[in-house]
Amino acid sequence: MGSANKTLVIVPTYNERDNLPPMAQRLLALHVPVDLLVVDDNSPDGTGKIADELAAKHPTIHVLHRSEKNGLGRAYCAGFAWALARDYEFIMEMDGDFSHNPDDIPKFVEAAQNADLVLGSRYCNGIRVINWPLRRLLLSTSAARYVQIITGMPFTDPTGGFKCFRRHALQSIDLDTVRSNGYSFQIEMTHKIWRQGMKVAEVPIIFTDRFQGSSKMSGKIVREALWMVWSLWIQNGLRRSPRAPSKTKCEHCESKA
Numbered sequence: 001m002g003s004a005n006k007t008l009v010i011v012p013t014y015n016e017r018d019n020l021p022p023m024a025q026r027l028l029a030l031h032v033p034v035d036l037l038v039v040d041d042n043s044p045d046g047t048g049k050i051a052d053e054l055a056a057k058h059p060t061i062h063v064l065h066r067s068e069k070n071g072l073g074r075a076y077c078a079g080f081a082w083a084l085a086r087d088y089e090f091i092m093e094m095d096g097d098f099s100h101n102p103d104d105i106p107k108f109v110e111a112a113q114n115a116d117l118v119l120g121s122r123y124c125n126g127i128r129v130i131n132w133p134l135r136r137l138l139l140s141t142s143a144a145r146y147v148q149i150i151t152g153m154p155f156t157d158p159t160g161g162f163k164c165f166r167r168h169a170l171q172s173i174d175l176d177t178v179r180s181n182g183y184s185f186q187i188e189m190t191h192k193i194w195r196q197g198m199k200v201a202e203v204p205i206i207f208t209d210r211f212q213g214s215s216k217m218s219g220k221i222v223r224e225a226l227w228m229v230w231s232l233w234i235q236n237g238l239r240r241s242p243r244a245p246s247k248t249k250c251e252h253c254e255s256k257a
């Protein structure tokens with residue numbers, strides 16, 4: 001199957017009807033050409049229908065409909081499988097609520113020329129988070145430290161969801177074995193790539209929390225992440241380093257990574 005562009009941006013959506021059209025416009029206007037895949041879990045607000053209308057107008061926009069809300073991790077895995085069945089080389093994760101700035105996409109693609117996975121980091125060289133209450137920021141930075149200590153992964157922002165995978169990095173993972181769904185989904189995907197000795201780069205991003213709607217952060221998401229990192233450490237043979245020599249790289253904050 002052919003595809004027009006080498007880069008696919010996967011945006012999972014659940015009730016994003018107001019955000020999706022402006023997001024699509026921003027992606028269409030990028031100087032690096034990208035395809036967009038919307039993975040919609042039958043949003044009650046009709047986001048899926050809006051996505052279909054956009055796809056009918058623009059050949060670079062695609063939609064994957066899923067029958068019910070099943071979490072971010074499952075939506076992304078479906079999107080990854082869709083991408084791997086086509087020719088995409090750079091496969092990105094991005095939120096659909098403008099927490100992630102689509103204008104950062106070219107920066108990821110550039111860094112991915114020389115890496116297997118690129119992570120957007122809110123915390124390398126300072127803290128760049130807008131509109132988060134202090135307790136949410138503390139939870140996120142403590143989670144990052146916890147992940148670093150237990151797994152040995154040196155990344156400054158392991159729970160972030162703005163990422164770019166190279167095709168072969170995704171192909172190296174059995175997507176059916178990825179179980180986690182909340183923030184630990186991000187940690188699990190990165191760990192599965194890093195522990196093979198693949199090259200992981202970080203690029204700095206500014207994260208802006210949605211100004212409308214309430215946070216989905218819950219005790220369940222935190223608990224899932226708490227045990228997941230121990231499970232990853234066990235999967236890695238109790239190692240805190242990759243099995244193969246690490247090629248970890250932080251483009252902009254080399255000293256910290």
Ligand SMILES: Nc1nc2c(ncn2[C@@H]2O[C@H](COP(=O)(O)OP(=O)(O)OP(=O)(O)O)[C@@H](O)[C@H]2O)c(=O)[nH]1
Pocket residue numbers: 011012013014015016039040041069070071072075094095096097099209210214215216217
């Ligand atoms: N397909 C699908 N998309 C989802 C699901 N849950 C969240 N999303 C989308 O995933 C992206 C990130 O989810 P958010 O709800 O913003 O999660 P968050 O940023 O951790 O939490 P907030 O503080 O609420 O913004 C958004 O584009 C959501 O619409 C889901 O179960 N299925």
Ligand SMILES: [Mg+2]
Pocket residue numbers: 095097099210
């Ligand atoms: Mg959000």
